[in-house]
Amino acid sequence: MPMREPGICRVDVEKGELSGASNRYTRTMADLAGLYADGSAYKAVLAELGDTVVYEVTDFKPSADAGDMIIGVTRMIPGRVGDEYFLTRGHIHANANRPEMYYGEAGYGLMLLESPAGEIRTVEIGPRSLCYVPPYWIHRSVNVGTTELVMTFAYPADSGQDYDIIAKAGGMRSRIVDDGRGGWKAVDNESYRFRSKELVESIMGR
Numbered sequence: 680m681p682m683r684e685p686g687i688c689r690v691d692v693e694k695g696e697l698s699g700a701s702n703r704y705t706r707t708m709a710d711l712a713g714l715y716a717d718g719s720a721y722k723a724v725l726a727e728l729g730d731t732v733v734y735e736v737t738d739f740k741p742s743a744d745a746g747d748m749i750i751g752v753t754r755m756i757p758g759r760v761g762d763e764y765f766l767t768r769g770h771i772h773a774n775a776n777r778p779e780m781y782y783g784e785a786g787y788g789l790m791l792l793e794s795p796a797g798e799i800r801t802v803e804i805g806p807r808s809l810c811y812v813p814p815y816w817i818h819r820s821v822n823v824g825t826t827e828l829v830m831t832f833a834y835p836a837d838s839g840q841d842y843d844i845i846a847k848a849g850g851m852r853s854r855i856v857d858d859g860r861g862g863w864k865a866v867d868n869e870s871y872r873f874r875s876k877e878l879v880e881s882i883m884g885r
């Protein structure tokens with residue numbers, strides 16, 4: 680790996696972005712088709728939000744080299760599709776043994792994690808809390824608050840993202856929904872299909 684120059688990027692919590700970021704990607708509700716359980720609620724929210732950015736990622740990626748690091752900020756608006764809170768698409772790292780860390784800057788969120796074998800974990804993230812996403816865990820952020828969720832993250836530059844792992848299983852095993860008291864609860868995703876032992880083993884070998 681070549682020598683690189685040090686850098687500084689500032690986290691703009693108000694804007695929910697990394698000033699000086701080299702990349703930005705945005706997701707609207709139209710980009711999130713098929714992720715929510717309630718199809719008619721999805722259509723209604725899609726019509727209401729139009730091109731509104733549901734979540735946005737700004738990051739600084741010096742390279743994709745092994746040993747290098749990507750740093751950035753995720754911003755997600757609050758809301759629900761039916762009783763299900765707004766979420767990111769979610770993924771496992773294509774190099775599955777790569778970890779990630781998320782640091783809460785503003786708002787209240789949840790990291791929903793699923794092991795390849797289908798175990799579920801939920802980690803609440805508020806301001807000044809640091810969430811460790813270990814290697815091999817599928818991860819998705821969920822905004823369970825009433826304000827924008829802003830989180831800083833860092834992960835190895837050669838991680839990559841595999842989105843198919845969730846799509847092929849019919850989604851993640853749990854859905855995060857309103858508990859009727861202003862909070863959240865995890866409920867079973869009726870469409871979920873467990874991965875075969877062979878597939879789990881091959882993911883763990885990545």
Ligand SMILES: O=P(O)(O)OC[C@H]1O[C@](O)(CO)[C@@H](O)[C@@H]1O
Nearest residue numbers: 736753767768769770832834840
């Ligand atoms: O890639 P997704 O699932 O759309 O979610 C975005 C989040 O995941 C990351 O890609 C990191 O793995 C971040 O850029 C961001 O926080």
Ligand SMILES: [Fe+2]
Nearest residue numbers: 772779818834
């Ligand atoms: Fe990730």
